[in-house]
Amino acid sequence: MKREELVKQIKSKESYLCIGLDTDLKKIPASLQKFEDPIFEFNKRIIDATHEYCVAYKPNIAFYEAMGSKGWDSLEKTLEYIPKEIFTIADAKRGDIGNTSGLYARAFFDNMNFGSVTVAPYMGEDSVTPFLEFKDKWVILLALTSNSGSKDFQMMKLENGQYLYQEVLEKSSKWGNASNLMYVVGATQATLLKDIRKIIPDHFLLVPGVGAQGGSLEEVSQNGMNKDCGLLVNASRSIIYASSGDDFNTKAKEEAIKLRDEMKVYLSKYL
Ligand SMILES: O=C(O)c1cc(=O)[nH]c(=O)n1[C@@H]1O[C@H](COP(=O)(O)O)[C@@H](O)[C@H]1O
Known part of the structure; x- marks a missing residue:
């Protein structure tokens, strides 16, 4: 997907x-277990109920990989079912020597038709650039993650006085551009978003960590928005498991609408 198309969708x-779509067989209602592919049935109902209120879906690949070949089937069917105008993210956190990264890129961009994939920056430039060679596809590079372990390496002070995550942003922003590279910044790190915007004013940010992890949507929006919005704010469990009963899709819809309504306010206030 082109940047203009994503921005247009956000505005409309x-x-x-x-x-x-972090879909866990143990958490989906008993009534769906009778289907041949309960994971897909669940995702299908979630997509039907929520697609008008979101601009992206992010299946976390771990939830599918954990189920072996059946899980990959559910993932492929889910991807096919997502309406074409919606941005898709394979949350796989890949990255390896260049030759191997190229194969990961083919897996998600050629074999499956994902619009983007999350990539870890730890192995450096040649581990990331193979993902950037695909037209209208995006790399979403981990910068400052939402978990407590982000302190272990990402917040390490370097000799030049910068934190490691700042160095990641500065250096990697030259590998791609604001039309094929985004960054992950956790919603739990919202206070640092103003500083992050000084380094990468134009790039889109994928911001997970509102909902179940407690990040503030208002703080993220106030500190992180740029002239094109520049944000994709993710919520997984708080939406898809808003109810454990058969009304899971209507409850998911309600949660999605709540977040969308809040976003409407912030778009008019901070954009
Ligand atoms: O790359 C991610 O999406 C990600 C990065 C990060 O720093 N923190 C984070 O929670 N995530 C993912 O975002 C989702 C958050 O899920 P919830 O906490 O249920 O909303 C999970 O799929 C995580 O793996």
């Missing part, structure tokens, strides 16, 4: 919501 839906 008045939403920068990304819904995480």
